[in-house]
Amino acid sequence: MANTIHDTDLIVIGGGPAGCAAARMAASVGMRSILIEPDILCRNLYRIAALDNVLGGYSSGPDLADTITAELKSTELCRLELGRRVTELRAGEDQVTVTLDTGDSHTALYAIVATGVGPSQPRDVSWITAPAGLTLPPLWQAEADDAEGRTLLVLGGDRPIGTFLRANPTIDTRLLVAYPAADDYKIEEIRVDPRVTFLPIEHLTWGPGEEPTVTAEVATRDGARHAVAADAVYVSIGNAPTAPSGDLTRGADGYCPPTDQHPRVIVAGDVRSARFQRIMTALGSGSEGALHAYYAASELLTKG
Ligand SMILES: Cc1cc2nc3c(=O)[nH]c(=O)nc-3n(C[C@H](O)[C@H](O)[C@H](O)COP(=O)(O)OP(=O)(O)OC[C@H]3O[C@@H](n4cnc5c(N)ncnc54)[C@H](O)[C@@H]3O)c2cc1C
Numbered sequence: 001m002a003n004t005i006h007d008t009d010l011i012v013i014g015g016g017p018a019g020c021a022a023a024r025m026a027a028s029v030g031m032r033s034i035l036i037e038p039d040i041l042c043r044n045l046y047r048i049a050a051l052d053n054v055l056g057g058y059s060s061g062p063d064l065a066d067t068i069t070a071e072l073k074s075t076e077l078c079r080l081e082l083g084r085r086v087t088e089l090r091a092g093e094d095q096v097t098v099t100l101d102t103g104d105s106h107t108a109l110y111a112i113v114a115t116g117v118g119p120s121q122p123r124d125v126s127w128i129t130a131p132a133g134l135t136l137p138p139l140w141q142a143e144a145d146d147a148e149g150r151t152l153l154v155l156g157g158d159r160p161i162g163t164f165l166r167a168n169p170t171i172d173t174r175l176l177v178a179y180p181a182a183d184d185y186k187i188e189e190i191r192v193d194p195r196v197t198f199l200p201i202e203h204l205t206w207g208p209g210e211e212p213t214v215t216a217e218v219a220t221r222d223g224a225r226h227a228v229a230a231d232a233v234y235v236s237i238g239n240a241p242t243a244p245s246g247d248l249t250r251g252a253d254g255y256c257p258p259t260d261q262h263p264r265v266i267v268a269g270d271v272r273s274a275r276f277q278r279i280m281t282a283l284g285s286g287s288e289g290a291l292h293a294y295y296a297a298s299e300l301l302t303k304g
Helices: 017-028 043-047 061-073 160-167 181-190 279-303
Strands: 008-013 033-037 078-082 086-091 096-100 105-113 117-119 151-155 174-179 196-206 214-220 225-230 232-235 239-241 265-267
Touching (some): 008 279, 017 033, 017 061, 017 279, 061 078, 086 105, 105 279, 151 225, 160 181, 174 181, 174 225, 214 232
Parallel strands (some): 008 033, 008 105, 033 078, 151 174, 151 232, 174 196
Antiparallel strands (some): 086 096, 117 239, 214 225
16 A cells, blocks of 8 residues: 555544544555644543443543544554644645645645534624634533632533533532523523523623623623623534635535545544534544545556
8 A cells, every 4th residue: 555655645634533543444454644633632532521322331531532542552554643733735636735833744645634623712603792813712621620619601502511511510600601592492401400590692792801700791682781790701602613724625614525525535523514423423434534545545556
């Protein structure tokens, strides 16, 4: 499979479950890969306290992440480049070229894009007015120690609120959840939790609070306006796909449909679509992506 004109056979962009599965499967069929990840491998899995939909006996994200990380580190055909981010992906007739934030670049026969999703921010929705550069942490990143005894303003009613409450069943925290009508159905699962105060709103205007207090003015759905104050603020608005710039085809929703890509670019995991965002689907699509590259490369070699 080795091809002397390329740095490697396969470049894997993103070290979550999809990217790790791709690199592991590639190695199993003799393909060399370079996996590029700005953080640690499977960083998101370390935030999942309880798992009930993954085969293999894993009941927590960190257990699964530790196993995957150990396996990847012992995969000789996969070179890990951690602490680096891909800034651009270019696809040509004979190869893909990936540029890193260090300025270095790599070429390969195929690239698998498995960059997942990131939290949507106030600038991504019309029901919040806030400074353009405002970037807030997602609620699922809140540490229990930081939240204990405090009031947290949560922008949006997306499901990770339930994850946070279930992961911290005894925490003494008050959540002020400000959410638009579109999120009404999502907050049903937390409706009975006494730690949540529901703020069904039309609009929220950020500020002008000063640290350590955050404030906002909300316009409720019955036309009233009032101020809210909290010790900290988090987003739970939803997710947006994170993919490098360059030769990736995005749909109207920002996701990268697998069937619309350049023949040398394969997408895997959460970045494919808002549907199927699960660990097992990420593992499966990453594995399939590697096999797709393997068979496509084998066909080329046979023809050549
Ligand atoms: C709070 C929470 C709870 C969840 N609970 C469950 C659950 O119980 N069960 C379940 O099945 N799923 C759960 N999920 C979903 C699951 O975590 C995802 O479906 C899965 O992690 C997707 O894997 P992925 O590899 O596609 O993406 P990710 O895990 O998001 O990995 C993508 C990786 O790409 C990297 N990356 C991003 N941009 C670049 C770039 N430019 N260059 C290089 N690398 C880049 C990121 O750093 C990241 O490590 C949960 C998610 C969250 C947030």
